[in-house]
Amino acid sequence: MSDNPEVLIIGAGPAGLTAATYLARFHRRVLVADGGEPRACWIPVSHNMPGFPKGITGEAILTRMREQAEEYGAAIESGEVTVLRRLGDHDFEAELNGRTLRIPAVLLATGVVDHHPDLPGVERGIARGLIRICPICDAFEATDQAIAVIGEDDKGVREAAFLRSYSDRVTLIHVAEPEALSAADRAELVRLGVALVETSIDDVTIENDRVTALGWGGQATPFDTVYSALGTHPLAELAHGVGAECGEDGRLEVGLRQTTSVPGLYAAGDVVRGLNQIAVATAEAAVAATAIHNCLREREGLTAKV
Incomplete structure (x- = not known):
C-alpha cells in the first residue's frame, strides 16, 4: 500500500x-x-x-x-x-x-x-468431523447419532442439554474433578436423560472412525461424534x-x-x-x-x- x-x-x-x-x-x-x-x-x-x-x-x-x-x-x-x-x-x-x-x-x-481436548490426533479428528466445536453450526449433521460432550464444568452440561434435542443418545464425558459438577448439574443430566461418564482425558481415544471413552470400571463407550465444551x-x-x-x-x-x-x-x-x-x-x-x-x-x- x-x-x-x-x-x-x-x-x-x-x-x-x-x-x-x-x-x-x-x-x-x-x-x-x-x-x-x-x-x-x-x-x-x-x-x-x-x-x-x-x-x-x-x-x-x-x-x-x-x-x-x-x-x-x-x-x-x-x-x-x-x-x-x-x-x-x-x-x-x-x-x-x-x-x-x-x-x-x-x-x-x-x-x-478454542481449548481443544488434549487428545492424540485431535486436529485430524476435527478435520474428519469426529470432534466438533460448535453444536449450533452442525448439530443437525449429528442427528440420532451417539454423541458425547467433553466438558469440565457446567458448560458441558449446557451443551449436552442443547444436543439432547438432536439425539436421545447423548453422554457427558466429565474430565475434571467430580466436585466441578454440582448436585443441580447432576440432577439436570438425569432429568434430560443424558448419560454421565466421569473419567480422565487420558482415557479418551480416537480410533478409526470412532471416539471411545474408557469410564470408571473399565467400561469402554464408543461415539459417532464428540463435541468439545472446554x-x-x-x-x-x-x-x-x-x-x-x-x-x-x-x-x-x-x-x-x-x-x-x-x-x-x-x-x-x-x-x-x-x-x-x-x-x-x-x-x-x-x-x-x-x-x-x-x-x-x-x-x-x-x-x-x-
Missing part, C-alpha cells in the same frame, strides 16, 4: 475480510493484518453458511472472501500487530512487521482460540492495552455500531460478546465498516451519513 492506511483491520477471518470489502468499496485505504489461520480454517464443511445448501469448507469460505476484498483494493499483509497505542483523542499507532503505522481507525477482528480464549490483548471494556469472559463489549469504549476502536466477530457464528461476524463487520466510514467522513467535514 503506497499511502498510509486509513483503517487497520486486525484479523483475516470472516469478520475482518468482510469489513475490508466494505471499506474498500467505500474507497477507503484499508490494510488487513493477517496473523495466521483463523478459527474458520477448522471447519470441515459448513452447512449453515447462507447461499451454500450443499455445504462449503472453511478454507473455501476464507479464500473467496479474501479474493473479494483484494478485488476492490484492500491490502492484506501477513504478520501480527504486536503493539497498539492510542495517540491522544485521535489516531492510533500500531507496530506491524517492524514498522509503525499511524491510523485514525482500527477494527479488531481477532477472534478466539471453552475458548478471546484474543483481546491489544484491546486491553488501550483500555477497552470487556465482559467477564474477556470478550469485548461493543455498542450498536460495533464501537468499543475507546473512540476509534471497533470490534466484530468472535472477539465480541455474543453468538460465535460466521453469519453474525459478517453482519457485525458490515455495521462496523459503515460506522468507520461515517466517522471518517465527519473528520473530513462531511456530515451526511449512510
